[in-house]
Amino acid sequence: MEESDEKRMTLSFYNYAHIESPEIVRDQLYAEWTKFGILGRVYLAKEGINAQINVPKENFEAFKAHLNTISFLNGVRLNVAVEEEKKSFFKLKIKVRNKIVADGLEDDSFDVTNKGKHLGAEEFNRLTDDPNTIVVDMRNHYESEVGHFENAILPDVDTFRDALSIVKETLQPYKDRNIIMYCTGGIRCEKASAYYKHLGFSNVHQLEGGIIKYARDVQDKGLPNKFKGKNFVFDERLGERISEEVISYCHQCGSKCDTHTNCKNEACHLLFIQCEECAKKYDGCCSSECKTFVQLPEDEQRDLRKKFQQKRNVFKKGRVDHLKDHWLKKANIIQR
Known part of the structure; x- marks a missing residue:
């Protein structure tokens, strides 16, 4: 695979849905997706699916049509990577877990479908120009270190679970401000926005499709790009460049570097x-x-x-x- 010249597209998608028997669904997906030549990492749980994969370009349209035959994936948004043709995965793993993102929350205690307002790139840029808006990075420290949005709060955390509690405490005095959260592809903000609304935050927003969709939209629409640096990704690439700025440093010598x-x-x-x-x-x-x-x-x-x-x-x-x-x-x- 490393030596292959086959053109492949890297993409991600997720959906919170009720899956009664994720073990059965796992086996079905593995059998079907192997036929399409899919490689990647997929998590299934009773609460839904979280997938980061790559697919041969020649099979992309057929794979999209296949997804539409699955009830909980019909019409799902596909986030195509900015640097889509780089090698990202070399095998297919589909795992059943308790949750598709480890968050430590008791989902029965609040309505996970009562999510924050989704913002497209244009709305995001406009609202972040408002001095009453606070932008929060819901990712881990090693992700935000190499790239983040202008003026964003960057929690120094190792896990999403840690970020949820730290952001809650940090934003307590600002519960009536415009709160905009963002992450890589949007899945972490789906749960976080519902959680913060449950806690009484009144103006909760999230960047639709995360950094990946934002980067594509600003490029396609000719909008100002407010993201600086690289977007960290959890595959073999470990990052995709969103802007030319290098905002981080080599951990050994301190020179400018974001690799x-x-x-x-x-x-x-x-x-x-x-x-x-x-x-x-x-x-x-x-x-x-x-x-x-x-x-x-x-x-x-x-x-x-x-x-x-x-x-x-x-x-x-x-x-x-x-x-x-x-x-x-x-x-x-x-x-x-």
Whole structure:
């Protein structure tokens, strides 16, 4: 697949719907989507579906027609990636989970269908020009670090679950302001907007289709682009460029850079930002220790890895001394 010249399109979609037997649906989708040559990561739950996939260009229209034959996917919005032809996935995984996005909320305690008002790119630009509007990034710190909207509040969090509680506390004094939330493709804001409305926030909005749709709309309609930098994505690309600005820094040398990578030491696998010079210096690793580790014979590496518990690691921007002033200024944006 890495060497193939086949043209493929990367896209994402989601829908909150009642799925009585997600295990059965998983098996059906896997059988059907394999015929279309679909690759990607899909989560199913009784509350709906969350999918990030790629599809051969020649099968795209047939796949769209197929989705319309499925009751809970008929007419679903497809967010086509900005850099759609880059390699994004190399296998198809469809997993059944308790939720399609881990949020830690008790859904029975509020109406998840009472969502915030959806805003298109034009409405988003207009409303964000209003000084009474507060823009909130509902993504994780490593996502907003490489790209975000102008004047947005950027919670320094590792998970969406953490963002929900921190944003709730941060915005308490501003419950009557215009609140606009955004995320990658919109799914996190679907749940968050309903939750905040339940908590008494009166003017809750969300960017329809998230950053992905916004980027396409401003390009197609010739609108001003208020997003600066890269949009982090959860596939092999790890990001797609939305504007030419580079707003982040190499985590090793501090030079301007917005290229995410995973440490080549599989016992570490840290997600961090690394420039080309440091990639050469450290052989794609996050530290001299990891560089030394990957130079060991493979069988020795394998034995040592058994002693480590693999976990998902992300570099924490809040721990970087040379970035503290930059992010403190961002954190104070709500005082404007």
